[in-house]
Amino acid sequence: MINAYTRNFITRRRALQLGTAGLATLTIAPKWSMAADELNCLVWCDHTHAALLDPFAEKHGVKINVKEYEGTGTAYSLLEQSQPGDWDVFVIDSVDVPGAVEKGVLAELPDAEMPWDDIFPELRQPQLHYKDGKLYAMPEKFGYNAIAYNNSKVAAEDVASAAVMWNPKYAGRIAIYNYYIPTMEMVGLGLGIRPDTITAASLPAIREKLLEMKKLASVVGDVVATQNALLTGAADILVAGGEYTVAGMMVDRPELDWTLPAEGGIRWGQAIGVFADSAKKDLATEFVKYIVSPEGQGALATADCYWAMPASSKANLDESQKKQLRWEQQPGFIANSHPYFIPDADLDAAMLDVWTEVLGA
Amino acid sequence: MRGWGLKSWGHVPALAWTGAFFVLPLVAMLLMSVSERIGGKITLTWTLGNYQAFLTKAEGTFVGALVNSVEVTVLTTILSVLVAYPLAYILAYRVPVRWQRLVLVLTILPFWTSYVIRSYSWLLVLSENGVINQFLVGAGLLAEPVGMGNSRFATVLGFVHFFAMLLTLTIYANLVQIKDSYRKAAADLGANAFQAFWHVTLPLSLPGVAVGAFLTFVLAIGDYITPQILGGSKELLLPQAVMLQLGRQADFPLASALSMVLMLVVTVAFLLSARHLKMGRV
Numbered sequence: 062m063i064n065a066y067t068r069n070f071i072t073r074r075r076a077l078q079l080g081t082a083g084l085a086t087l088t089i090a091p092k093w094s095m096a097a098d099e100l101n102c103l104v105w106c107d108h109t110h111a112a113l114l115d116p117f118a119e120k121h122g123v124k125i126n127v128k129e130y131e132g133t134g135t136a137y138s139l140l141e142q143s144q145p146g147d148w149d150v151f152v153i154d155s156v157d158v159p160g161a162v163e164k165g166v167l168a169e170l171p172d173a174e175m176p177w178d179d180i181f182p183e184l185r186q187p188q189l190h191y192k193d194g195k196l197y198a199m200p201e202k203f204g205y206n207a208i209a210y211n212n213s214k215v216a217a218e219d220v221a222s223a224a225v226m227w228n229p230k231y232a233g234r235i236a237i238y239n240y241y242i243p244t245m246e247m248v249g250l251g252l253g254i255r256p257d258t259i260t261a262a263s264l265p266a267i268r269e270k271l272l273e274m275k276k277l278a279s280v281v282g283d284v285v286a287t288q289n290a291l292l293t294g295a296a297d298i299l300v301a302g303g304e305y306t307v308a309g310m311m312v313d314r315p316e317l318d319w320t321l322p323a324e325g326g327i328r329w330g331q332a333i334g335v336f337a338d339s340a341k342k343d344l345a346t347e348f349v350k351y352i353v354s355p356e357g358q359g360a361l362a363t364a365d366c367y368w369a370m371p372a373s374s375k376a377n378l379d380e381s382q383k384k385q386l387r388w389e390q391q392p393g394f395i396a397n398s399h400p401y402f403i404p405d406a407d408l409d410a411a412m413l414d415v416w417t418e419v420l421g422a
Numbered sequence: 423m424r425g426w427g428l429k430s431w432g433h434v435p436a437l438a439w440t441g442a443f444f445v446l447p448l449v450a451m452l453l454m455s456v457s458e459r460i461g462g463k464i465t466l467t468w469t470l471g472n473y474q475a476f477l478t479k480a481e482g483t484f485v486g487a488l489v490n491s492v493e494v495t496v497l498t499t500i501l502s503v504l505v506a507y508p509l510a511y512i513l514a515y516r517v518p519v520r521w522q523r524l525v526l527v528l529t530i531l532p533f534w535t536s537y538v539i540r541s542y543s544w545l546l547v548l549s550e551n552g553v554i555n556q557f558l559v560g561a562g563l564l565a566e567p568v569g570m571g572n573s574r575f576a577t578v579l580g581f582v583h584f585f586a587m588l589l590t591l592t593i594y595a596n597l598v599q600i601k602d603s604y605r606k607a608a609a610d611l612g613a614n615a616f617q618a619f620w621h622v623t624l625p626l627s628l629p630g631v632a633v634g635a636f637l638t639f640v641l642a643i644g645d646y647i648t649p650q651i652l653g654g655s656k657e658l659l660l661p662q663a664v665m666l667q668l669g670r671q672a673d674f675p676l677a678s679a680l681s682m683v684l685m686l687v688v689t690v691a692f693l694l695s696a697r698h699l700k701m702g703r704v
Contacts, residue, residue, distance in 0.1 A: 134672030233569065239655055240669075280572040280654035289542070290654075293549035295569055409671065414480045417666055421483035421658040 099124045100344055102150040103136055105331060107202070107364035108352075116360075117351045123344065131283075133157045140166065145338040149345040151198075155189045155330040156403040158198045167334040168342055172196040176353055179373040183395050184330055198334035199353050202361055204369035205319075205398055206243035207326030209302025211291060213316040223251030223324040226300045227274050236296035237274060237281045241416035242409075243327045244301040245271070246402060250324045256402035264415050271419045274300070281420060284367065291317055301327070308368035308385045321397050328398035330372070362386065448685075454678035464674060472679030484663055484680060491660040492687065494574060495643040498581040499635050505582060506589030506634065513590070514597035526594070530587055537584070541651040544580050545571045548652075572654025580652045581642050588641075589634035596630025597623070636695050640688050660684055 102108065106129045114125045130136045133154060140148065153161055161167050175196065177185065184200040191197065210220050214234070219225045226235070226248065238244050246256040248270050254263050275281070280290045288306050290296035292314070299306060303326065307317040333352050335345040351357045359377030362368060370386055371378070378386070387394065404412060455473070457466045476484045509529070517525050532540065546552055548570040555567035570576060600623060608618040646661040655662065660680060667677040 132669035134669060138668070138672050138674070278656075279569060281656070282572075282654055283650075286651065286654065289545060289549075290572070293546060293571070294551045294567070295549055295571055295654075413666065413671060417480040417658070417663065418483045420655055420662070420666070421480065421486050 098122060099126060100149050100341060100348060101147060102127045102152070102348070103130060103139065103148050104150070104152040105129065105131075106366035107361060107369075108152055110360075110365045113357065113360040113364060116356065117348060121344065121347065125348075133160075137164075146340045147338075148336045149339040149341050150333065150348055151336055152201070152331060152333050153198065154401070154403075155184075155186060155198070155200055155332045156401050158189050158332050158334070159192065161334070162192045162197045165337055167197040168337040168339065170196045170199065170335065170346060170349065174346075174350065175199055176350075176373065176375075179355075179375040180353070181372060181374055181391075181395075184372045186330070186400075190332060198332035199349055200330055200372040201333045201352055201358070202369050202372055203328060203330040204305045205303040205321060205326040205328055205394065206238070206247055206301040206401075207303045207319060207321045207398075209287075209291065209299040209306045209317070209319040211297040211316050212318040214297040220298070220320055221323055223247070223322040225298060225322065226251055227270060227277060229277065231298055232277045233279050234297040235274065235278045236287045236290040236299045236302075237278050238287055238299065238301035239281045239283055239420075240301070241412055242403070243329065243401065245412055245416065246327045246399075247301045248274070250327070250399070251322075253324075256327060256399045259402065259404065259408070261408060261411055264411060268415045268419065271415070272422055275419055275422050303369075304386055305367040305369045309363070309365070311385045312381070321394055323397075325397045325399055326394070327401055328395065329401045451678045451681060454674050455682050457675045457678075459671075459673055459675060472676045473683075475676055476679055476683055483658065484660070487658040487660045487663045488683060488687070490657050491643055491684075494577060494581070494649070494659060495639055498578050498585060498642045499638045501578065501582045502585040502589050502638050503631060503635055505586040507593055507631065509586070510590045510593035510597055510630075513594050526591075529590055532583065533587060538647060538651070540584070541580050541648050544576065544583070544652055548576055548579075571652060572656055574653065574657060576652040576654075577649045580648045581645070584648075585638040585642060588637060589631075592634035592637070593627060593630040596627045596633075600626045632695050636691065639691050643687060643691075644684055 100123050102125060104127050108114075109127045109129060114127070117123075118125050128139065130139060136151075136153065151161070151167065158167070172195075180200055181203075184203055186200065189198075190200060208220050208223075208225060210225075215225070215231065219228060219230070225231070245267050246259065248267050249256060249259050249263060252266055252270060254267070259267075279296050280286060282290065284306060287296070287299050287302060288310075291299055291302075291307065292310070303319050307314075307319050310317050333349050335342055335349060339345050352361060353373055355373065355375045355377045358371035358373040358375070359382075362371040362376055362378060363382055368386065370388075370391065378388070383389075403409075453466060454464070456468050456470065457464050458469055458471065459465075460467075513522060513525055513529070547554060549555070550567035550569055552571075554570065555564070558564040559567055604622050604626070605618045608622045609615075613621065644661055646665055649655075649659045649662060650665075653659070660683070664677045664680045664684075667673040667680070
């Protein structure tokens with residue numbers, strides 16, 4: 062109810078003034094957000110910290126707006142809800158780059174201006190980053206879905222085998238990463254099924270093993286939840302974990318460790334590109350070049366959200382950081398890991414059905 | 423005949439608000455739920471396939487998820503009422519009037535912290551290295567720490583902590599409106615304190631309980647954060663199943679159908695409690 066004070070205070074003229082001011086703000090605000098000195102980036106959470114963004118922002122005198130997403134499907138939903146030109150930079154899983162190019166989402170990058178000689182050869186993957194000889198995204202970071210564990214609670218010989226994922230000795234001490242593709246591919250590796258050979262016929266065996274694992278698990282969660290499980294003692298083993306879950310904590314908690322079992326791990330990679338509809342392609346391309354530069358790569362590899370290997374062999378990292386990332390062991394890890402395999406739509410749906418059933422079991 | 427004066431247009435903003443922010447989104451979600459993803463594109467085909475998928479897909483997991491959601495929500499609602507009612511009663515009748523405002527503020531203080539932070543805090547408290555386990559093991563009551571997080575118990579505890587405060591407010595608001603003379607009259611007629619409460623205060627406070635319980639039910643059954651953080655995905659609730667469809671595949675039609683099922687459950691809950699939902703009393 063409007064009392065006497067309010068009635069006197071909000072006069073008709075004042076209401077009109079306030080309304081006009083509000084309308085003006087609404088009209089002007091989008092123009093501010095579209096200002097030329099801003100860069101809008103749709104990214105994974107590791108691209109949101111100041112140590113990575115500030116040097117570029119200060120050098121170019123721009124404001125960088127970042128929007129985090131999880132899952133390529135979510136990113137496409139955000140794009141559908143946006144106006145063309147709203148976004149400038151896109152960080153995306155390398156395996157999803159061909160799909161994005163197919164959709165016409167990404168712009169061509171100046172191939173000759175990119176530091177390809179610095180990029181680890183195994184990550185160049187032209188079949189993912191190029192189409193018809195044109196470059197659409199630069200590999201920027203990679204890591205593994207393998208096994209993260211507490212080395213004071215789990216024997217080294219146990220984590221040397223993928224069977225540790227369903228070892229009853231660790232019943233109630235196992236966390237499972239709640240993302241069906243890498244986790245099911247890890248289980249497949251444990252069963253002797255290479256990721257790129259997974260078909261609908263492989264799913265019953267993987268399903269059965271997952272149901273067995275679910276009974277042994279103390280938690281099935283996302284990155285933060287499983288990190289917490291390792292930190293708080295709710296779990297000692299993380300299935301499909303890796304450097305991205307523990308490397309950033311290893312200085313304070315040296316017992317948190319990670320490894321690739323003898324059967325191998327899943328190697329994931331992420332890439333960065335420029336949106337085809339961006340009105341600031343030059344600035345966005347400069348940002349891509351900064352991210353793959355030694356300075357950008359060092360900051361990205363040790364980002365607050367998660368650590369992982371930089372795609373560039375020239376990344377600015379000190380010895381301690383390289384040790385945490387297992388820099389020296391990378392040749393062996395790369396040789397013993399399988400590139401992240403993205404199933405086709407039908408197999409993807411079938412895998413999600415299995416995963417949903419396992420979560421509900 | 424009634425003219426179209428200022429008074430008759432007074433309800434228009436409310437109707438416009440409801441239309442824009444409830445009816446339109448609901449219709450959009452309904453249309454989405456009868457659409458299909460064909461070749462990565464969503465097409466309106468007027469199919470009931472997504473509702474059929476709710477019943478049959480993934481070995482009936484979605485139905486199980488709905489059952490889990492209803493169980494957790496009903497348990498949360500009952501426990502929240504049991505915690506909140508005595509608290510509201512003490513606030514309304516035992517705390518001196520001059521202190522009531524301060525105590526109310528203290529009661530709702532936990533609302534001021536982030537929902538996510540509060541959930542993670544509970545996870546730390548309940549963990550094997552947490553304060554409860556440290557106390558129990560230190561006091562010799564437990565030989566080894568017991569994992570209490572990542573469970574239905576943790577989810578319900580997190581919910582009750584939040585919703586008991588909400589219920590306390592709605593019940594308190596109802597109790598302070600009940601005239602003291604009713605209880606005095608009951609006492610004059612020979613009722614003891616318990617009888618006066620049972621036959622007078624409790625029935626008159628039911629609208630406050632019903633409103634708070636309904637709000638608790640609605641908010642808890644659609645909540646994704648608390649079960650995700652505290653439940654540890656040891657069991658699947660329907661909001662989590664909805665999110666699973668969106669993360670990578672962006673299957674909005676199936677996610678919308680699952681959401682419509684949740685909406686149906688909320689509607690049933692509303693119809694069951696409508697008799698007691700007298701908002702004017704709260």
